[in-house]
Amino acid sequence: MILNRGEKQMRMTNQREILLRELRTSREHLTADELYERVKKRMPRISLATVYRNLEILSEAGIIGKMEVSGRQKRFEYDAKPHDHIHCVQCHRVDNIEFDRDLVEHASVGSPGGYRITGYHVEFTGICASCRSKEPQLLEQEMSELTPEQKQILKALASADKPYGNKDLVEATGLDRKVISSKVAAMKKAGLVDSPARCKYGVTGAGKKAIS
Numbered sequence: 001m002i003l004n005r006g007e008k009q010m011r012m013t014n015q016r017e018i019l020l021r022e023l024r025t026s027r028e029h030l031t032a033d034e035l036y037e038r039v040k041k042r043m044p045r046i047s048l049a050t051v052y053r054n055l056e057i058l059s060e061a062g063i064i065g066k067m068e069v070s071g072r073q074k075r076f077e078y079d080a081k082p083h084d085h086i087h088c089v090q091c092h093r094v095d096n097i098e099f100d101r102d103l104v105e106h107a108s109v110g111s112p113g114g115y116r117i118t119g120y121h122v123e124f125t126g127i128c129a130s131c132r133s134k135e136p137q138l139l140e141q142e143m144s145e146l147t148p149e150q151k152q153i154l155k156a157l158a159s160a161d162k163p164y165g166n167k168d169l170v171e172a173t174g175l176d177r178k179v180i181s182s183k184v185a186a187m188k189k190a191g192l193v194d195s196p197a198r199c200k201y202g203v204t205g206a207g208k209k210a211i212s
Helices: 015-025 032-039 048-060 129-145 148-159 168-172 175-191 205-211
Strands: 002-007 009-012 065-067 075-077 084-088 094-097 123-126 193-197 200-201
Touching: 015 048, 015 129, 015 175, 032 048, 048 065, 048 075, 065 193, 148 168, 148 175, 148 205, 168 175, 175 193
Parallel strands: 084 123
Antiparallel strands: 002 009, 065 075, 084 094, 193 200
16 A cells, blocks of 8 residues: 655555554554554554654654654654644643744744754643643642652752753752652652753742742
8 A cells, every 4th residue: 555645655554554543543642652552452463663663764754743852752643744832741741732933934043053944843831721720739739748858859950040960959959869860750740840951850830839
C-alpha cells in the first residue's frame, strides 16, 4: 500500500498503518512509549525499537508531526501541518493552540551567530482546566506534606535568577545530591517544580505559593 498525503508518498507497512491509525483516532500528542503500550495490544510481538524507528520515518517524511522540546520525550501527532502547542506544567498534557504566526517575523530576531533562520516553534506553558479544578485541594495537600528539604530546595529555586541544575542546588542548599534528585522528582510530579531546560529546574507558581 502507498500512502499519499499532499506531495508525500510512502510504502505503508502493517506497523506504520497501525501507528497512523492510533494517532488519527486518539488525536493526542503521544510519546513513542505511550504508542507502544497501545499498539502492542493489537501487535503483541512489536518491539519498542520498531515503534521508535517507524515514527521517525513517518515524521521525517512529513506524514505525522513530531514535537521536540529539550529535556522532554518527543511527542508525535497525526497533524503534520505547522502549528503551536501549550503544555500543562502539572500533568504534562499537551494541546494545540491557535497562535497568529504572522506576529513573529524572522527579521525581528536578526541573524544570531550568523544563522539564516529557516523556521521556528512556539510552545506556551500553563495549567490545564483539569489541573486548575484540583489546584486548591492539591496545593493544600502539598503544603502540608512538604519536607524541610523540599522547602529548602523550593526557596533556592525561587531566589535564583536562572534555572538550577543539581550541582547548583547542592551549592545553594548544602544537601546531598541524591536527596536533591529524589525531592526534585517528587515536586516535579506534583507540579511545584518544572524543567525549562534539560537537567535544569525552576519553581512553578504553585511552588512559590507553597513557600509563601
